Amino acid sequence: MPEAIWISFAFVLGLLVKTVGLPPLVGYLAAGFVLSGIAAAANIAVEATDVLAHIAHLGVLLLLFTVGLKLKLRSIVSPEVIGGSLLHFGITCAVFTPGLYLLMELDWQTAFLLAIALSFSSTVLAAKVLETKRELRAFHGRVAIGILIMQDLIALVVMSLAAGQTPSQWALIVFGLPLLRPLLFKLLDASGHDELLVLLGLLLALVVGGLGFEAVGLSSELGALVFGAMLANHPRSQELAKSLWSVKEVFLVGFFLQIGIGGLPDGQALVFALVAAIVLPLKGLLFFFLLILFRLRARSSFLSSLSLTNYSEFGLIVASVALPEWLIPLAITVSLSFVISAPLNRYAHSLYERWSGSLVKFEGQTHHPDEQPISLGSTRVLVMGMGRTGTAAYDWLRQTEPELIGLDSDPAKTQKHQAAGRNVVFADAEDNTFWQGLYMPELQSVILAMNDIEGKLIAARMLRRKGFTGYIVAHTMYADEAKKIREAGADEAYLTMSETGVALASHLRDQRPAIPSQTAGTT
Template sequence: MPHADSLILTLVGGFVLAFVFGMVANRLKLSPLVGYLLAGVAVGPFTAGFVADTELAPQLAEIGVILLMFGVGLHFSPADLMRVRKVALPGALVQIAAACVLGWLLGRFALGLPDIEAFLLGFALSVASTVVLLRAVEERKQLKAEVGRIAVGWLIVEDLVIVIALVVMPLLIVPPGETLNSAQLAQSMAWTLGKVALFVGAMLVVGPRVLPWVLVRIAHTRSRELFTLGVLAMALGIAWVAYRLFHSFALGAFLAGLVLNSSPLGHNAAERSLPLRDAFAVLFFVSVGMLFDPTILVREPLAVLGVLAIVIVGKSLAALAITTMFRLDRATSLTVAASLAQIGEFSFILAALSVSLGAMSRETHDLILAAALLSISLNPFVFALVDRLGARPPEPAPAPEPARVTDLV
């Protein structure tokens, strides 16, 4: 009896090649995410050799999105955000606006894109990668410092904007050939936002009373497997409810993590879900790489350089402007700018949603993926550059050793 092996081959090919390419990237002092994306390119339909199931991979990637957003919620601290809100909130909004304007200008006048597609191009280029930023700040041992709190708070605001956008975008973008009726739009927006408000309210009021209580009862069984399964069931179940209500896995997963973060067992929940989050996050990046056509680097080199310039130069200058306006010191401003000079997972999610809604072409989608791949690869060099400009404070001089008797004789 023949067995369907598409799932097994996709998992084996994805994990093995992601490990190999990730190790190579790590040896080259690059982010392992670059290796995961290249592994997806290697098993994608645009390169020779083994081709993974291009229909199954996006579904596995959706699970990766759910667990990524669940992790964002688990590590979201309203208290940390409030401490840096005066810089992070206006900074993130100004940077998103600047990237949207630059993307629209590039798309509209240089690439000849329609207004909505050019705007979505800029919007996708505005969002930095949570994974890349946290790893860069942790390697510099600045996660608990002021610069780390500002960078993470900045990114949290960007993530919240994207979560809202993922809910609203299907309402604002209509299929080609259809017109947007203002009355119908207002009714749809009111209905959807009303459902979102009720769902968020229920999660924030009922969730802290129910979900921690369930976790405590599971913990009393003293079964690690049941506790891990319970955490996973909560994340996937609440994400599915959110998807059924307003077609957004991301919001439900984020709220589930946010509620569990405030519970006494929140740390244990984060620890138990970490291996699953890491595994499916790898599959997420591999599946994104499968959708990337690398020939665009040769076909449209100037367009690739244009979007890359927006990510590395445009976003960095916007971050420098807002941090300078708030009178932050030179080292903090440069470090925040370098941390945000890349794009990643949420850019992929926005681009994929735009393509599925018919508002973005595959060519523009490939430009965004090229910008992500190159900006993540170049991010260590951006940090090296800002360090030379004064981002890293000088190391304190070692204290002189006390004179020894033999030295005085």
């Protein structure tokens, strides 16, 4: 069976490259090229590729859906995201087009379309790398994902124009999707914690988002991302993402295999890929200086740029529509960029520490509002995560504790709390930059009330690393998570439902009228 061969090659080569310190996805790419040669010799490439392409597509849709689950759309609609992506796209096309025209003796249209294909960065690779490092919600992660979304939208427009197709009139229905959010929230609440939760994720990512958007002439990838983002504010969004994790990872192996199995390169394709790899650092440098221009710190600019220093699978999709004869050279180019980018991103923080002395010289005098150092001053109690639980804790504490502050990673939620008179500021517990600039000289107690377990673990660890010796308390739904939180440095982690029961019982004890003894008045 072809599937057995794919799985065997993917596992063996994935394990092999992992032993030498490279991400397994590099092994999956290598397995694809090996299988491509075997399939070509056995004359079975077309049938195998069709099956694998379907698996790969499902993996991409699930990945983008889970990325959407972690997105706060209001936080990516920002000058650095919109301006950075558009400027990078324009400059890249302006430089690459004449270069390809002169060096490769192409016509202007072909050179321009190739420049467009090379201007995009890989959403799949960047999202997977950031997710693996738990940096999707960090400031530099949000900037990188925002730029990738903008690039994907540009790619969709280019493909529509190149194919001579436009979305149907029914595509306008998409603008009414926010009205479905209450229904989606109810479905998520009703799905429980078992297989129905997984099926709901598959339904929204593959059927409603994927096929639904295709039916009205829009990209299925965009549909999966949009439906994930619509659930991002739900308290159980991260539980849904975790439930889909294994399915998504298996399908994504198919995506990386597909890139390699697409065909064997000739000499011209290899030369093209090598030249593109040589100029790849220029792509990252352009992103770095553009983000510096938008007042990001050198560290955030460097980490975001490194995530974007690769070529995109969307370039292959554009080529399949507009330049089918360039599909194999672009596939080799994308694969080679993955081999270069994946290990670089693995050591991104170490690389920045090594080069930080030179990079910080490019910073401006003013910095982005999201990257300003936070001083807690005389604050004695800190509430991290201002959802329903955090808000309830804050409101109860402020009756007796004047030196109180709340932190939340959602700018819109932060503004809402400030309008209600609460002392709440924007901060992301999963962003290392926040911890580097945090000052807490008088802090005594911390409540960890974020929705996701990773945020609580990171916050507990970072507080202890910064020398905090005060009391840290958290809540969680599951006993195994409570154990992890305590091991990360929290003094105590309470089970949410157990504490709710205790609170209800205490209300009953405090409020009910005295019940006369059953033995009173008996003889």
